[in-house]
Amino acid sequence: MASWLAGPDVVAARRLRWSAAWRAEWDKLLTGGAGLAVPLALAVLLVAGGLALGSSSVDPVQLRLLGVRLGQGAVAAAGVQILATEYGSGLIRMTLLAVPRRLDVLAAKAAVLTALVAPAAVLGVGVAVLGLSPDGGLLRAAFGSVLHLILIGLLGLGVAAVVRSSAAAMGIVLSLLYLMPMLLRMLPDPDWQRILYRTTPATAVQALTTTVDNAILPLGPWSALGVVAAWSAGALALGALLLHRRDA
Numbered sequence: 001m002a003s004w005l006a007g008p009d010v011v012a013a014r015r016l017r018w019s020a021a022w023r024a025e026w027d028k029l030l031t032g033g034a035g036l037a038v039p040l041a042l043a044v045l046l047v048a049g050g051l052a053l054g055s056s057s058v059d060p061v062q063l064r065l066l067g068v069r070l071g072q073g074a075v076a077a078a079g080v081q082i083l084a085t086e087y088g089s090g091l092i093r094m095t096l097l098a099v100p101r102r103l104d105v106l107a108a109k110a111a112v113l114t115a116l117v118a119p120a121a122v123l124g125v126g127v128a129v130l131g132l133s134p135d136g137g138l139l140r141a142a143f144g145s146v147l148h149l150i151l152i153g154l155l156g157l158g159v160a161a162v163v164r165s166s167a168a169a170m171g172i173v174l175s176l177l178y179l180m181p182m183l184l185r186m187l188p189d190p191d192w193q194r195i196l197y198r199t200t201p202a203t204a205v206q207a208l209t210t211t212v213d214n215a216i217l218p219l220g221p222w223s224a225l226g227v228v229a230a231w232s233a234g235a236l237a238l239g240a241l242l243l244h245r246r247d248a
Contacts, residue, residue: 021099021108029082029112039120042149045071046124059212061141064128068145069205071124072152075117076173079156082109084166102243106161110236113153121149137211144208144221148228152177155201155232161239176201176231194218201228 046067083106086092099105125142132138152173160169180202187193197203197218207217207224214221 021101021104022111024095024098025082025105025108025112029116039116042071042074042117042120043124043127045074046121047127059210060132061129061138061211062206062209064132065125065141065145065205065209067124067128068149068209071121072149072177072205073174075121075149075153076156076177077170078117079113079153079158080160080166080169080173082113082160083157084160084164084169087160087164088166103240106157106236106240106243110154110157113157114150117150117153118146121146140221141209141211144225145205147225148204148208151225151228151232152201155228155235158232158235158237158239161243162235198223199227201231204228 046065048067083092086095095105096102099108125145129138129142155176156169156173159172160166163169163172180196180200184193184196184202187196203219204224204227207214207219208221210217210221219227
């Protein structure tokens with residue numbers, strides 16, 4: 001039953017459980033040493049990737065946001081490790097004993113991951129495009145890049161919940177992000193190229209950061225972001241289902 005139909009005691013109990021799960025995940029993240037490493041690495045990759053090349057290009061916005069291609073790998077790793085390492089060490093059993101509602105655990109991890117990635121992405125993207133003319137294309141590319149990075153982190157978390165292995169989850173996500181674009185270029189059938197381009201997150205960064213002649217791309221920027229969101233939501237939904245049904 002929805003919380004607005006539940007009694008005040010039930011709502012209070014749910015809020016207490018959620019608060020406890022959030023605090024537990026945040027404490028684990030900070031004490032595990034990744035609390036500052038991930039956002040700092042992401043910000044550095046985003047800034048360095050763009051500023052190293054300057055803005056002497058037909059599409060200076062896309063050039064400055066080259067770091068998003070690198071940064072998404074760091075974000076994916078953060079999403080995977082925030083859960084998969086607990087399976088590897090056996091800590092997940094203690095986590096589920098402390099927070100028996102498993103969906104609360106996954107939701108808390110997703111919230112903490114978003115709180116970790118979002119400010120670093122805003123900072124890194126903001127500095128990378130500093131000095132460029134703030135027109136609509138720039139704002140769309142910058143905002144879309146931040147959302148893309150958050151969604152990629154959640155995709156990593158969802159895949160980790162499904163496969164429960166750091167190596168397997170990283171292999172799947174990194175293949176989607178970096179190997180798939182190369183495979184797309186090798187496909188001899190242009191129709192299959194177009195289908196995969198439109199249905200996988202492999203080339204979302206290109207669609208999101210292109211601000212010149214982007215009408216020639218098979219997928220628009222917001223459609224590309226929608227594809228990434230669908231993959232992230234699907235991975236999280238499947239991960240939540242398996243987390244609920246499987247033993248730790």
